[in-house]
Amino acid sequence: MTIDDLVAQARSGSMRATGKLLSIVESPRRDELLAMLGTRTARVIGVTGPPGAGKSTTIAVLVAAYRSRGQRVAVLAVDPSSPYSGGALLGDRIRMAAHINDDDVLIRSVATRGHLGGLAAAVPAAIRVLAELSYDVVLLETVGVGQSEIEISAVADPTVVILNPGAGDAVQAAKAGLLEVADIVAINKADRDGADQTVRDLHAETDAPILKIIAARNEGIGELVEAIDAHHRSDSPQRRAARARAQILSLAQSVLRTHDGLEALAGAVADGRLDVYSATRALLDEAGLRVAAETAESAPHQR
Numbered sequence: 001m002t003i004d005d006l007v008a009q010a011r012s013g014s015m016r017a018t019g020k021l022l023s024i025v026e027s028p029r030r031d032e033l034l035a036m037l038g039t040r041t042a043r044v045i046g047v048t049g050p051p052g053a054g055k056s057t058t059i060a061v062l063v064a065a066y067r068s069r070g071q072r073v074a075v076l077a078v079d080p081s082s083p084y085s086g087g088a089l090l091g092d093r094i095r096m097a098a099h100i101n102d103d104d105v106l107i108r109s110v111a112t113r114g115h116l117g118g119l120a121a122a123v124p125a126a127i128r129v130l131a132e133l134s135y136d137v138v139l140l141e142t143v144g145v146g147q148s149e150i151e152i153s154a155v156a157d158p159t160v161v162i163l164n165p166g167a168g169d170a171v172q173a174a175k176a177g178l179l180e181v182a183d184i185v186a187i188n189k190a191d192r193d194g195a196d197q198t199v200r201d202l203h204a205e206t207d208a209p210i211l212k213i214i215a216a217r218n219e220g221i222g223e224l225v226e227a228i229d230a231h232h233r234s235d236s237p238q239r240r241a242a243r244a245r246a247q248i249l250s251l252a253q254s255v256l257r258t259h260d261g262l263e264a265l266a267g268a269v270a271d272g273r274l275d276v277y278s279a280t281r282a283l284l285d286e287a288g289l290r291v292a293a294e295t296a297e298s299a300p301h302q303r
Helices: 003-011 015-024 030-034 055-067 093-100 119-132 147-153 169-175 195-203 221-233 237-257 262-270 276-286 294-298
Strands: 043-048 073-078 105-110 137-141 159-163 184-187 210-212
Touching: 003 015, 015 030, 015 105, 015 119, 030 119, 043 055, 043 147, 055 073, 055 093, 055 137, 055 159, 055 221, 073 119, 093 105, 105 119, 119 137, 119 237, 147 159, 147 237, 184 195, 184 221, 195 210, 210 221, 262 276
Parallel strands: 043 137, 043 159, 073 105, 073 137, 159 184, 184 210
Antiparallel strands: none
């Protein structure tokens, strides 16, 4: 079946065809597929936080909130460690049970590292496909640890960080870099002791709006949706350009990190046969990136 056929079937409502298209974005045929897509866009909301914070429950009630508006919703669960894991969300069928049989809700895991550039490549391509298929909202779930959050924050607007009350949670989130990508912070399980103290601690660490929610009881979700809407309304060409720059740089880094020539160049630098600036120029040349390595040209060579 051709890509044209799959796109036509997916537009007609075939979830099987949609799944195949999302698999193609993880394959060498990705560029062929992207060339066939239009310029439709979807709202993209990132949801991240440490394991056990309640991301799955929060996403489930957010899906319900957007569906109540008549919007089509896609959920992409990102797991940077295993191409076979569906992420925490897909493993949580009980909380998502209300949406499993909804034809206007799609739940899908996303390709991981090693797949044509990893998250930086797979996520924007998947979003373009979903937008073309008339999904209005895309929710991205990540596990809350590592580089994936930086890459997701370049795509999502806003990125919502889910935390729980507890001694030191705000500090731990700051140390993990989560607050650096947070546009909105939601304290889930806010009926627990320590919620107010966690909010106070977070105000010292971030300027992002901080909300208290109890996702399991659907409390505070209306306020969270309004905060997400307010952030979206304040979007600007400058912010969109900044996200685009971050996406380009993130993808370029992924491409270079997995380039075949990197290990040989690193070995040459490590044993003194090549300086790091020459190696950088060589890597850019080998990758076909016609970029002027200004730092390499202006800085003194070191061995």
